[in-house]
Amino acid sequence: MQPLARASSRRTFLQAAGAAVALAPALLASGAFVASTHAQEPAPVGPDEALRRLLEGNQRFVDGQFQHDNRSEARRREVAAGQRPFATVLACADSRVAPELVFDAGLGELFVVRVAGNITGPGIIGSIEYAVGVLGTPLVLVLGHxxxxxxxxxxxxxxxxxxxxGDIATLVASIGPAVALARSEPGDQLENVTRANARLVAGQVATEADLVRLVSQGTLRVVAGYYDLQSGRVTMLS
Ligand SMILES: [Zn+2]
Known part of the structure; x- marks a missing residue:
């Protein structure tokens, strides 16, 4: 029964996701930041407020003073009915870079997309477009480390x-442009390329066809950041 149950719930998910994605072009065309119909959260914040929240959460993480407000059983039940994350984070898959921890965020607060090297690709861009167009997140942070x-x-x-x-070669090749871009920079090459890569990827996200108009209107910000494993601190690059 287990495989059948799994297949059934996957079908349900795909149907629901398809319905939601179908809404996206209309939402983007109207410029309306309307979340999916089942969202239960209050109206979303603006991009600057979203960034302020992220950085405040990171400060709590650095200080070891976690809020834990949105990790309760009650919160779990609340967001089961719908999500309204206030920011999208594209981060590396590295086990030491968990955005919910780094930004001291709870359930339903961050839409997180993770892939080694925080690169772009069709599935990644599609995920971000969904987060922005359907869920209404006003901020996308590309986080290198x-x-x-x-x-x-x-x-x-x-x-x-x-x-x-294998496809590790494909992944590595996609970071090649950042290596070239940072070639002449003085200092630590690894850090320079990581910063250049985060900026480049943020630039690619910001110029995606479905997002660029929202960026020009100021309703969406796409920024790059750098997470230091030692200090726990995130610094903004853009
Ligand atoms: Zn990494």
Whole structure:
């Protein structure tokens, strides 16, 4: 019975997701920041307020003073009925870079997309478009981090001709432009390329066809940040 149950719930999810995504063009065309019909949260904040909330949460994380407000059983039941995250975060898949922890956020507060090297791709862009167009998040943060293995691999590929098997090679190649961009910068190459990559990816997200108009209207901000593993602090790059 387990496989059948799984298949059934997957079908339900896909039907629901399809219905929601179908709403996106209309929402984007009207410029309305209307969340999905089942959202239960209050009206979303603006992009500047969303960024302020993220940075305040990061300060609590750095200080070890967690709020834990939205991690309760009651909150779990509340967001089961609908979500209205206040920010989208595109972060590296690295186990040390968990956005909900780094920004001291609870259930239903962040729409998180994670992939090694915080790169872009059709599925990633589609996820962000869904978060912005349907769920109404007014802020997208692309978050690079110190000691990123994916970025280090890209540097090794460019500098030393290192080769990688399977789709790791594809992933590493997508960070190549950042290696080239940061080539002449003084200082630590790994940090420079990581920062350049986060900025480049943020630029790509901001110029996506479905998002660029919202950015020009000021209803959406796409920013880049850098997370330091040692200090826990996130600094803004844009
Ligand atoms: Zn990484």
């Amino acid at each position: 110190s000691a990123c293995g994916a970025v280090e691999a890209a540097i090794q590929a460019v500098n030393n001709g290192a080769q990688f098997s």
